[in-house]
Amino acid sequence: VLASPQPVENHNEDGTLAAKCLAGDEEALRTLREQHYHRLVSVAIRRGATATEATDLVADVWGDLTSPGEGKRPLLEKYRAQCPLSAWLITVVTHRFIDRRRRERLFVDVPAGTVENFQPAPESAPAESELTRILREAVAEAFGACDPETLVILKLVYIYGVSQREIGRAWNWHESKVSRHLDRALGGIQAHVLDKIKRTDGFLDVNWDDFLALCQNTRDLFGHEELD
Amino acid sequence: MNDFKILEEFLSGQSAEVGGREMAPLSAELREKLERLLRHELTEDQRKELWAEILGRKPALELLARMIQKNRTPEATD
Numbered sequence: 001v002l003a004s005p006q007p008v009e010n011h012n013e014d015g016t017l018a019a020k021c022l023a024g025d026e027e028a029l030r031t032l033r034e035q036h037y038h039r040l041v042s043v044a045i046r047r048g049a050t051a052t053e054a055t056d057l058v059a060d061v062w063g064d065l066t067s068p069g070e071g072k073r074p075l076l077e078k079y080r081a082q083c084p085l086s087a088w089l090i091t092v093v094t095h096r097f098i099d100r101r102r103r104e105r106l107f108v109d110v111p112a113g114t115v116e117n118f119q120p121a122p123e124s125a126p127a128e129s130e131l132t133r134i135l136r137e138a139v140a141e142a143f144g145a146c147d148p149e150t151l152v153i154l155k156l157v158y159i160y161g162v163s164q165r166e167i168g169r170a171w172n173w174h175e176s177k178v179s180r181h182l183d184r185a186l187g188g189i190q191a192h193v194l195d196k197i198k199r200t201d202g203f204l205d206v207n208w209d210d211f212l213a214l215c216q217n218t219r220d221l222f223g224h225e226e227l228d
Numbered sequence: 229m230n231d232f233k234i235l236e237e238f239l240s241g242q243s244a245e246v247g248g249r250e251m252a253p254l255s256a257e258l259r260e261k262l263e264r265l266l267r268h269e270l271t272e273d274q275r276k277e278l279w280a281e282i283l284g285r286k287p288a289l290e291l292l293a294r295m296i297q298k299n300r301t302p303e304a305t306d
Contacts, residue, residue, distance in 0.1 A: 139235050148279035152289070158232035160293035170266055170296045186231060193235075212231060215238035 015081030021066050022076055029066065036086060037062065040093050047097050048205040057096055061089075083217045091217040094206075095131040101203045102130060132218050134201060139215070142192035150185045157182060254287050262292050 020028030037058065044054035064075045079088050143151060153171075156162040164182070168175040190208050197204060197211070206214070229237075261278055264270050270278065282288035 136239065139239050143235075143239065148283050149275065151283055152279050152292075154232050155236070155289055156293050156296065158230050159236055160289060162293050162296050166296050172268060189232075189235070208231075212234050215234055218238070 011081045011084050014085035015079070018076050018079045018081070018085060022074055024066075032065075033062075036089050039086070040089055043090050044093050044097055046205060047094055048203045049097055053097075053100075057100065058093060061093055061096055087213055087217045091131070091214055094204075094214060095218075098131055098134065098201060098204060101201070131214065134197065134204075135211070135215055135218060137200070138193045138196040138211075141196050142189045145192050146185060146189060150181065153178075154182065154185055254285075254291060258282070258288060259291070262288070262295060265292075266295055 017028055017032060021032050040058045040061070041054045044057050045051060049057060061075070064072070066074050066076055068074055075092065079085060146154070153167055157164060157167060164178040165175050167173070168178045171178070173181075193211060194206070194208065197206060258281065261270070261274070261281075265275065265278060282292065
């Protein structure tokens, strides 16, 4: 692992709200709904869902948060208060949207006569980490497209805290050249990532800030144990 | 947190375990190459080889960062 362990951020208020909701506290459930429900529908539409799809999707997620079907654990139990609850919920909805679209595509691609044999994946199966895979592939491809020297410079500056002036001295470059080089490299990574998402999952509409937020929150949603 | 660090941490978090190569002790030869890099003594081809050798190797990148930053502390400038 390249980066040093970061202190775990705590969102105690959100954690308390989630715990109360899981305990069935009516007021907490009302607060949760007032604060997040309609916003999540808007997010799903922004991601590329139709209004009907978005309403349906969020209703499904909402049910699963505290009262899932028989044999399932409440989804909200996975929230560990390491990111804002709003960001976590957005990640859940984004994941469900991707999963739903992928399943629809699968049905379209299945040869006639075999649909009755199709078994949807159980909730906690690898399909849960579909969003993680999309994000990982996009980042890995963008880094892979970056030339190795540039990647070394990016790591030195943004991971190890080497200043642009120090890079300039070590590389024999003017500081402004270092700055332009870094800007161009980051811009290239950003463009590559968003292009990869469009090529892989054209239905998914995310901008750069969305992408970064998903990267930060996906770990909190899925953890390591469910990665394929 | 900067954008690059978010991406890097996300990607690092996806590795189930740290590879042997990444954490392997640095050879004297690699240290020598890093010193030569900072003295601008490496050819273009040698630099390319070096990038491939140190990318993804935390100890090598950390050492290079420390070598570049050496002049930050007053005692290091003596």
